[in-house]
Each structure stands twice: as structure tokens, then as C-alpha cells.
Amino acid sequence: MKKSIEEHAARFDEEADEYDESKSDEYRACANLVIERADPDGSDIVLDLGTGTGAIAIALASDADRVVGRDISEGMMDEAEQKADDRGLENVAFDYGTFREPEYEGDVDVVTSNFAMHHLSDDEKRDAIDVIADLEPNRFVLGDVMFFGEPDPDEPFYSPEVDDPATVGTLADAFTDAGFSLTAVERVHEQVGVLVAERGRVETGDE
Numbered sequence: 001m002k003k004s005i006e007e008h009a010a011r012f013d014e015e016a017d018e019y020d021e022s023k024s025d026e027y028r029a030c031a032n033l034v035i036e037r038a039d040p041d042g043s044d045i046v047l048d049l050g051t052g053t054g055a056i057a058i059a060l061a062s063d064a065d066r067v068v069g070r071d072i073s074e075g076m077m078d079e080a081e082q083k084a085d086d087r088g089l090e091n092v093a094f095d096y097g098t099f100r101e102p103e104y105e106g107d108v109d110v111v112t113s114n115f116a117m118h119h120l121s122d123d124e125k126r127d128a129i130d131v132i133a134d135l136e137p138n139r140f141v142l143g144d145v146m147f148f149g150e151p152d153p154d155e156p157f158y159s160p161e162v163d164d165p166a167t168v169g170t171l172a173d174a175f176t177d178a179g180f181s182l183t184a185v186e187r188v189h190e191q192v193g194v195l196v197a198e199r200g201r202v203e204t205g206d207e
């Protein structure tokens, strides 16, 4: 991580009240794909990591049984809570938690994360993916800044001084090493994509 958790939190606290107004078309396309691919049913519990102002968590709340959002920025989560209140949503809750220590115990069916994991180094992303696998969700839908080709620091989707995106290959390896199968790769832009990873029962033929 190029900045500490506290530095990232302070940065997002500062921009929280304007965050929702500053989104690119690629961000919106990515968020929409995460929502579509998460596809919870009415009995599913969803955990949204790096939930920010709740773009994903709030969109999924009406389809899921319950949505739990975790983030390090109280300012971002204040905005998320306000939006949930305004919409009368009672099945979504936000609290402090990091990717590697989500501070969530209990069942989870679907884990989502949009535009947040790129703050971690590749080793930290690998640790986070292991932690997520240990929660035993059926599905993890990751939308983020990620490199489909050669990284180009002149492109607009990340700031090298604070962000640390991975290649799609690095993420794919981390998912499969953690026991997930990568079931979809959606390219939104050369540096933005959505990966769907699933943990299913392996058919052995003996059953």
C-alpha cells in the first residue's frame, strides 16, 4: 500500500461529500456490471468491501436479504448511511472494516467490491482474497482498476502516487490459488474490469 490505511481514510473523508458527483463513464459501467454480476437473491447476505458511499451496497439491498458494507472512511460511510436512510432501506448496515480485516463474522453468500482494492499492493490483494475466501462466499465480484495490457501511467484511471492496480493475470492467479474459479472477465477499459470468481462444489464423478 502506497499510503497507510489512515492516510487513505483521511483522503476519502475529505472528498466524501463530493464523491458521488465526480464519476467517469467507465466507473459507472464498472459499477453497473458489479451490480448485475452480484445478482443476489432474496435469501443472500452480501458483503461489500471498500463500500465508500454505498453505490454497490445500496443498489443490491432491494434484491438481497441483507447487505453489510465495510470501509475505512467514516466520512464515506456517513454518506452511505444518509442515502440508505433517504431510501428507507433497513437491511443495509455500514461499519469499519478493511479488506484484510473486514471485521465481519457470519454467513456471507456474495462478496462485492468496486474501485477500491487497487489501493492495496499485490501481496496485500492476495492476502485480502485469501481472507475473503475464508468467509466462504459462493461468489466474489470484483470491479476495479486493473491492467489488461501494459500499464500506462498517462491513462486517467489511477494515480501512481496513491494507487497500485494489479494485472488481470495477477488477480486471476490470486483467485485460483485461494480456491475460486474465475467464471467471467469483463473488460470495461484497458485499465478497468470486472472479475467474477466462484467457489463451487467440485464434481468428482464418485457421487
Ligand SMILES: C[S@@+](CC[C@H](N)C(=O)[O-])C[C@H]1O[C@@H](n2cnc3c(N)ncnc32)[C@H](O)[C@@H]1O
Pocket (backbone or CB within 6 Å): 005, 008, 009, 012, 031, 049, 050, 051, 052, 053, 054, 055, 056, 070, 071, 072, 073, 076, 097, 098, 099, 100, 113, 114, 115, 116, 119, 120
Ligand atoms: C474509490 S472509492 C470506491 C467506493 C465504492 N465502492 C464505489 O464503487 O463507489 C474507494 C473506497 O475504498 C476505501 N478503502 C481504501 N482502502 C481500503 C482498505 N484497505 N479497506 C477497506 N476500504 C478501503 C476508501 O475509503 C474508499 O471509500
